Amino acid sequence: MTRPYIYITRKCSEEQLAPLYEVADVDMWPEEETACPREILLEKAEKADGLLTMLSDSIDRELLDKASHLKVIANLAVGFDNIDVPYANSKGIVVCNTPDILTDTTADLTFGLLLSTARRLMEASEYVKQNQWKSWGPLLLAGHDVHHKTIGILGMGKIGQAVAKRATGFDMKVLYHNRSRNEQAETSLGAVFTSFDEMLATSDFIVCLAPLTNETRELFNKDAFKKMKKSAIFINAGRGAVVNEEDLYNALVNGEIAGAGLDVFLNEPIGAEHPLVGLHNVVALPHIGSASYETRYSMMNLCAMNIAAVLNGNEPKTKVVI
Incomplete structure (x- = not known):
């Protein structure tokens, strides 16, 4: 046979x-x-x-x-x-x-991406490797605190909850928006359900973990970025097509938001010629969310x-x- x-x-x-x-x-x-x-x-x-x-x-x-x-x-x-x-x-x-299987591994990477972007770790590493470190300065490569800030999570599924759990270790306030309320996340993690617009307006870090659907495609566009704080940092470890990349680029260049950490892109793979990769306030990773x-x-x-x-x-x- x-x-x-x-x-x-x-x-x-x-x-x-x-x-x-x-x-x-x-x-x-x-x-x-x-x-x-x-x-x-x-x-x-x-x-x-x-x-x-x-x-x-x-x-x-x-x-x-x-x-x-x-x-x-x-x-x-x-x-x-x-x-x-x-x-x-x-x-x-x-x-x-x-x-x-990949819930905790992806959550680790997502939070690592948040930390790397906020504290400019990739820039700092390159600063030393390029032999630019000449002296200490009070605001040399100063970034943004993560502890005691507000994180807004779009997509409070299992990975979203795992990211929220990590955020509680940094004494962060956890907001989230989902198609439906996640009472388990609210009870066990103290997460607060908000509207999408409220989450954008009040969060210091916006983390996208949403699946790609007709409703989420290009959900993060120029209107969404304009609603964020100028000090906000956007993290995407979900799907690239959830973001309008041109609008994100413009928001970063025009100072509408402070930075972005991206593990996913619209058309993968990307290279150094991609507009977002050339920005100093962007950490770009090659879709390695579950790569352990x-x-x-x-x-x-x-x-x-x-x-x-x-x-x-x-x-x-x-x-x-x-």
């Missing part, structure tokens, strides 16, 4: 993918930092029973129409806006993601277990339901 065929769109740890090798023939794109070309992905999808995909892979109708054998897609991410889930489901294809060895290995293993479960006729652990 022919074994199922699995294609993995980026080089992953074979040790973490062991559940797949037990049940299928596995083929993997050999590069870690270079995406699998679209034409190859389409070719592999035509014969694949399962796909292990990255957030950067577009799993659209064109691909799904070609993938006549496909039974399961496991996305190495919490998000799944790169996959046409309803269309996949209509073809009987199960879609899985990797929630929960422990977390990424666990995500790979969960993807493998989900695919193996479906191919064996069982229910996967983390099926996407919309």
Whole structure:
């Protein structure tokens, strides 16, 4: 009997993918930092029973129409806006993601990004490396305090709550805006539910952890930035398309807000030529929210277990339901 065929769109740890090798023939794109070309992905999808995909892979109708054998897609991410889930489901294809595993790791990175931006840590490090440190000065590379300030979190899901928990250790006041109130966050963390506009106007740090939806696309635009304090710092560890990048650039250049820390962008990857990267008050990271060895290995293993479960006729652990 022919074994199922699995294609993995980026080089992953074979040790973490062991559940797949037990049940299928596995083929993997050999590069870690270079995406699998679209034409190859389409070719592999035509014969694949399962796909292990990255957030950067577009799993659209064109691909799904070609993938006549496909039974399961496991996305190495919490998000799944790169996959046409309803269309996949209509073809009987199960879609899985990797929630929960990366909650604390992403929260660590988000708060680290906030600290780095507020205290100008990246600038300070480069200042020393470029041999510019000649003497001590009272306001040399002075930044903004984080402790006892107000943080506003858009998206009080599990990652949002984990960020809020870290904020309480800095004696911060926690505001949040969500589609619905999160009573657990209010009870356990003292978070205060506000309107979006009130959160923008009163927070010293605005942290975006919202998923990309029709409602959140370009939610952070010129109108939103104008409502923020001039001393406010904007942090985005959610989705790049939630921000109008041109409006953010103008807000930073015109002094409407003080700084931005960004782990996600509209069109990734970006380089030094990106307008936001050249600004001294921007910390730009290459989408590394969940990038710890422990977390990424666990995500790979969960993807493998989900695919193996479906191919064996069982229910996967983390099926996407919309």
